[in-house]
Amino acid sequence: MHIMHLKYLLAQFTKPNQTLSSTRILHALIIKSSLCHDPFYATKITRFYSLNNDLISARNLFDKTPQQSIYLWNSIIRAYARALKFFDAFLLFKRLLVSEIKPDNYTFACILRACSESFDFQGARVVHGRVIVSGLGLDYICNSSLVSCYSKLSLVAEASSVFLAIDEPDLVLWNAIISCYGSSGDLAKGIELFNEMLKLGKWPDGYTIVGLMTGLADQSLLKLVEVVHGFCVKCGLIMNDHVGSVLVCVYSRCKNMDLARSVFDSLLQPDLVTWSALITGFSQAGDYVNALTFFTKLLMGGASADSVLLASVLAASSQLAILGPGCEIHGYAVRHERDTKVMVSSALVDMYAKCGFLESGIRVFRNMVDRNIVSYNSVISGLGLYGRADEAFKVFEELLENGIKPDEATFSGLLCACCHAGLVNKGRQYFKRMRDEFGIQAKTEHHVYMVKILGMDGQSREAYEFIKSLHEPVHCSVWGALLSCCDACSTNELPEVIVDHLIEKKRRNRSYDVMLSNLYAGKGRWNDVRQLRVDSGGAKGKTPGISWIGV
The missing domain is CATH 1.25.40 (Serine Threonine Protein Phosphatase 5, Tetratricopeptide repeat)
Known part of the structure; x- marks a missing residue:
């Protein structure tokens, strides 16, 4: 080989990374100089191909190298694991186990990382067994990898067992x-x-x-x-x-x-993770204005928001019910090609519905390439809130036809639709299907909707019996729903029974006192109104509401 070629070759191998074009030049020089049989050079070139995401060339080189050292095996296994092709990485690992070459601690470290990233619980335990059989049970690298792998798989007992065995x-x-x-x-x-x-x-x-x-x-x-x-x-x-x-x-x-x-x-x-944590924290704490403010600061600083963060700020915008910020975020998502991500599209549907532009939300839903249960739940809930029950039911049937299993939120949206449209029988049917057909345990929000569906139809007594049939403790919001129905439908005998029950269970609050006071006042029972105010410590009523118009 020419001395200049040899110097160039050695100089390139001292560099940690190579571009794909320079890697191919190096590979060609190695072949020309008849060094392709040396596993040292093959290992280096395999690594460079892997770093440049050229897995095909890396595998071809591995297969054509006659003397395959453990370093070359580790390099190709790591290449597949890095490309998230875990099945192929495990196949190579199994081939290594039946070959004449023994795996070393770095082999096990690599395959254990693949187990953790692919959530392969059984594979992790099998590899652990092979570590012990190979005599590496006390090796620091193997044990550290085992503890890290078990940790990521939430197998705390196994991780602790490995750790405690180390001196x-x-x-x-x-x-x-x-x-x-x-x-x-x-x-x-x-x-x-x-x-x-x-x-x-x-x-x-x-x-x-x-x-x-x-x-x-x-x-x-x-x-x-x-x-x-x-x-x-x-x-x-x-x-x-x-x-x-x-x-x-x-x-x-x-x-x-x-x-x-x-x-x-x-x-x-x-970093972006920290920004996202702060912005999402503001949103979850109900400080939606600060969530949007810091999102704006993030973008003004030249950073790029990912799909998770976009979904979070869209949720904040929907809670404020101001369309402007939501539209701007939608535009940003389109410009950065993130509007097609399922979580972003689902958040857009929810945002448009809560801001009063349901048709825009439905248009986003219909343009989605991939839809999941969150997407369907967003549009079902939106249609339900607008009283468009028949359309919500059709979307539910579409969900089932596409093989997607409904969850608790799906039936909350359906019962909400029945409640707003006054469909008592449909409400009963969906409540029954939720339990019997899909095995979903009813939660407080489902109970609240059922009480409202029955109570607002004038069936307060049946709603009362429905609550009495529930397992204790029944959330006070369920009783509050019945009390509000009594207020709306001017039911005479139930309100005091409900309040007595809440007093007995120590769940009475001021909002219920306001509703009961309104009921008494509507019947001219002013002495009862005054006594109620005395009993409730002179409650002034609900916190005043706030409304605004965004221009």
């Missing part, structure tokens, strides 16, 4: 097991291990904190989160971008937006 786990292993408990929501156990790690002299890093806090969404543990936050401030870990990001996510999930905003403002360059 002196390093920081990577501690992070893996703490992340396992963090992702499962067991912050108490995670902190217990965290404290144990500190006692053994292992100092945490940013990944430790991220693993500890991942998956936490329980507001009752907010104090513990603040303790961890304080620890990060004292130790300087708060300057870590990953730590700041996870704190914003956790505070947002716990609906403490003041602390989430405080941490967010301290970050120099928050």
Whole structure:
């Protein structure tokens, strides 16, 4: 081989990445210089092909290499796993097991990662068995991969079992097991291990904190989160971008937006995940104006919103019932070719319906290439709210014809349609089908709709018997629905029975006092009205409503 070619070749192999064109030039030089039989060069070229998403060339090179080292095997298995072709990666792994070459710790690490990403529970256990058979049961790389794999699969017992069998786990292993408990929501156990790690002299890093806090969404543990936050401030870990990001996510999930905003403002360059967490947190906390404001700031900073974030801000726009921001977000989704994503299209249908433009929502629904249960639920609920029950029923039948299984939200939309259209028999039919045909357990919202369907048709006594047939405790909103029907239909005897029941169960609230007061006033029972005001502590009534017009 020419000496200049050899120098060029060696210089290129010292670079971590190559473009596809340069990889092909290297491959050609290797073939020309008769080095193609050397597994070292084949391994490098296979890796470069994989990084450039040319899996066909990588596999061709692997198949044509006569001497296949374990490094070459690892390279091609990793290539398939990286391309999310997990089935092919497992087939290669099985071929390796029956060959003369033994897998090493990196082979198992690669295939375990493929198991976690493909949610292959059984495969993970099988690979674990092969690790032990291969004599690598105490290997750090294998054990760290096992703990991480079991953690991502939420197999906490298996992850803990592997971890406890290790004599002196390093920081990577501690992070893996703490992340396992963090992702499962067991912050108490995670902190217990965290404290144990500190006692053994292992100092945490940013990944430790991220693993500890991942998956936490329980507001009752907010104090513990603040303790961890304080620890990060004292130790300087708060300057870590990953730590700041996870704190914003956790505070947002716990609906403490003041602390989430405080941490967010301290970050120099928050990433898209952090922005999304803050914006979604504002939306879920009911602060829709701030959700849209920060979304605008994100876009003005030159960032690009993904489908999840677009769905979240569309939900905020629908709650404000202002069409302008929703239309602007729709335009952004179209320009960035995200309007065809199912979650974005479904959110658009819901937004247009709640903003008073149902036809626009239906048009979006009909133009969708792929539809899921959320898409159908959005249009069924929208039609139901507008009293267009027959159309909602047709969409439901279309859903069944397409082989999609309805869920709780589907029947909430159907019962809502029956309620708004006054279709008592249809309401009974769908309530019965929900339980008997689809095995869906009725929830509070389904009970509320059934009571309204019966009560508003003048069948208050049947609605009352329906509530009495439900398992205790019956949510107070169900009783409130019956009371509102009595108010609308001027039913005489039931209101006091309902209120007595709510008093007995200690579920009475001021809104029910207002409805009962209206009933008494309508019948001229002013002494009862005055007594009710005394009993309720001088309640002034409901919070005044607010309305506006967006121009």
